[in-house]
Amino acid sequence: xxxxxxxxxxxxxxxxxxxxxxxxxxxxxxxxxxxxxxxxxxxxxxxxxxxxxxxxxxxxxxxxxxxxxxxxxxxxxxxxxxxxxxxxxxxxxxxxxxxxxxxxxxxxxxxxxxxxxxxxxxxxxxxx
Numbered sequence: 001x002x003x004x005x006x007x008x009x010x011x012x013x014x015x016x017x018x019x020x021x022x023x024x025x026x027x028x029x030x031x032x033x034x035x036x037x038x039x040x041x042x043x044x045x046x047x048x049x050x051x052x053x054x055x056x057x058x059x060x061x062x063x064x065x066x067x068x069x070x071x072x073x074x075x076x077x078x079x080x081x082x083x084x085x086x087x088x089x090x091x092x093x094x095x096x097x098x099x100x101x102x103x104x105x106x107x108x109x110x111x112x113x114x115x116x117x118x119x120x121x122x123x124x125x126x127x128x
Contacts, residue, residue: 001076006106009046013073014121016040017110021117030083033112034070037081047074054102069098078107082120087111092122099126 001009020036034050041048052069055062071079080095087109095107105128111120 001074006076009074009077010106010108010123012044012046013041013077013079013108016044017108017112017121018117021112024112026083026113026115028083028112030070030081030112033083033110034081037079037110038071041071041073048072049075054098057101067098067101069102072102072104076104076106078102078104080107080109082109082111083113084111085113087120087122092124095122095124096126099124103128 017037020033020040024033024036038048038050049072050070052072054067054069056065056067069078070081073079078095078098080091080098082091091109095109099105099107105126107124107126109122109124114120
């Protein structure tokens with residue numbers, strides 16, 4: 001997928017997240033926002049996977065531990081959902097790590113527990 005296509009897709013995702021936030025407001029559980037966002041994204045014709053298992057690889061060997069991506073859109077963009085008071089650097093690092101482990105270039109960290117959703121969106125790029 002080209003950079004322009006990724007940007008276009010991320011714009012669609014952000015629009016869907018804003019719609020969910022307008023409808024539901026802040027203060028709910030992450031799982032509620034996840035279910036609503038998945039429905040909204042699918043309603044916009046996007047291919048969406050939830051709770052995508054990512055094996056832990058260590059020195060080329062898969063260990064018996066897995067990471068879980070909240071949402072993967074069009075097999076390209078990782079979405080990490082939060083419903084927290086504030087985003088901390090560890091949340092951003094978590095998303096960057098997921099991008100590296102999954103071999104994906106773009107991720108969105110979306111915190112729904114904010115008055116205006118634009119304040120809760122963090123975009124991360126993995127330079128493969």
